[in-house]
Amino acid sequence: MMVALSSLSFSSRLYRMGNYKNFLSRIASEATYLQYCISEPHIREMRSVAVQYINSVCYKLQPYPLLRLSQNLMMKELDVESLCHDCGLETCTDSDGFTVLTTKQSTFRSPEDKFKVYDLIGMERMKR
Structure with a gap:
């Protein structure tokens, strides 16, 4: 149990x-199903923040x-x-046929009112 708590503590630091x-x-x-359920709001928020970071600072050109x-x-x-x-950003298809996020869009908004739950790849090991 102590290992699980220290793992959760380290995750909260991250x-x-x-x-x-x-x-x-x-x-x-490393998370148990209960820890995953408790962390789910943070996972959703973290994903939104990551999209915001990518939109504003990555791949400028x-x-x-x-x-x-x-x-x-x-x-x-x-x-x-x-x-x-959901974050107000547009995607498009590039010349190679891949879907991409165009950069430096000023329309970003946090999807507070309609946050969907998306599966976390890697959690298949848990039975619900």
């Missing part, structure tokens, strides 16, 4: 630091591939596209 990739990885690999964002957020690519739209 959350406070804004380290979304390691936070999500840690939750997916190039769009950001949703495939990469889905890997970092541990979500299905279609769910990431839906999250981007």
Whole structure:
């Protein structure tokens, strides 16, 4: 039990630091189902913050591939596209046929009123 508590404590530290990739990885690999349920609001908020970060500071001249964002957020690519739209951001298809997030959009908003629950890839090990 002490290992689980220290793991959760470390995950909360990652959350406070804004380290979304390691936070999500840690939750997916080490959290119990109860810990996951307790962390779910933080996971949703962290994903929204990550999309905001990507929109405002990454890939200044190039769009950001949703495939990469889905890997970092541990979500299905279609769910990431839906999250981007919920945040008021537009996606498009590039010349190679990949869906991308265009950068520096000023329409970002936090989806507080309609936060959907998206599965965390890696949590399949748990039986609901």
